[in-house]
Amino acid sequence: MPEWFIQGGPVMWPLLIFSFAVSVVTLERLFFWLMEKQRRDDKLVSACLRQLLEGQVDEIQRLDAAHPDPGVRMIVRGVNELPQNPASRIENLAVNELQRMARGQSLLDTVITMAPMLGILGTVLGIIESFEVLNQSGVADPQSVVGGIAEALITTAAGLCVALLALLPFNIFRSIQSTEIIRLETIGTDFLSAIQSSGLFDPAPKE
Template identity: 40%
Template sequence: MSNLVIDTFIKGGPIMWPILATSLAALTVIAERTRWWVHFHLRSDRRARAGVYAALENGRVGQAAALAAGSSDPVLRVISHGLEHRDAEFKVALQNSAAAELERAGRFLNVLDVIITLAPLLGLLGTVTGIMRAFQFVGDAEVAAINVSGGIAEALIATAAGLAIAMLTLLPFSYFNSRLARLTFHLQTAANNIEIALGAIRVREITEAPATAATAAGDNQPETAAPAAASAAIHHELGHATAA
């Protein structure tokens, strides 16, 4: 079997060497990304996420920050970074942290994208060089049959190898992209939920401040509905995000 593979590789001509290099690069990236996503699945902590959302819904920002701090879950790392900077550039902190997590998740995918395009082109180049080699011997009756068939075999082998590498690389590339899109959704949802939760907490703190003389006279009646409305809205949003 090994001899057959080696013989076929040699018959594919010199272009098989760069095709082999692309296949090794694709296998290396696929193995590395598969390992990364397996570790990502093991690091995900949905229970801790739910605990953070519940603490924020009840106004316990410190408890939420403690639950998210030091977590290996990428979503919780983004939440923790945002809570650490909630009094300063909150949105910028969330965006920067989310961008860093997405950069880790999408690492080397551009390499697979290039290989998917490059491998068939290398196979096509092998087709051209094989046909050129075959036509060099057209007209020489003594060696024409053997060498022409060898050139055609080189063209077909190179084409088949390039197409096979592109197709086999396309499947994991599509899977990794789908996982990246899903992670992007979860990070966006987490950022929105944190922003809504902190906004509701600020409203609650304002409405629960010591009553002034005007509110004591009854002017605070319309404002007391604000905390309940904010709490109901954040409860709906956080419950939806936790279920997702």
């Protein structure tokens, strides 16, 4: 290990674990969103909605309910619920997609909060140790005390660096997730509007 890491004290180890966890989650989420972008099929979604407006569901029913695009899955599974109300089915699918997209974000959020606090804790412990040295040696060797305080500040810097390492991907992935949620909400609204306009589903209770 580098000398500065050893000088930081025991708090550096959980910070190292945090940085490793952040790197793993960032790479996994990056791969996830790149794959989601490739799986998106906006043309097929638009075609399905046009068919619903025309009251045609045969071609949609032939599509795979496990289609890679969550928007297409929402439409197919909603059609399979007809003539029953598909709203609850669509809502459940949206909740599942939200959980899938948000995976790993709680860890990043935790690191953003805890890493600086651990860094400050390490600094406080280092300063306490420096004052103990001062108490034992008096003012005969103030340089050792100053050096000890400087070393203690390493953990604060390390904690802030780890937090920044988590903050950037957290904000990026949350922004991408918000965009995808808006897309799914739009598809769900357009789907319900299409099946009502075409008469495939009548929300009014039958007497």
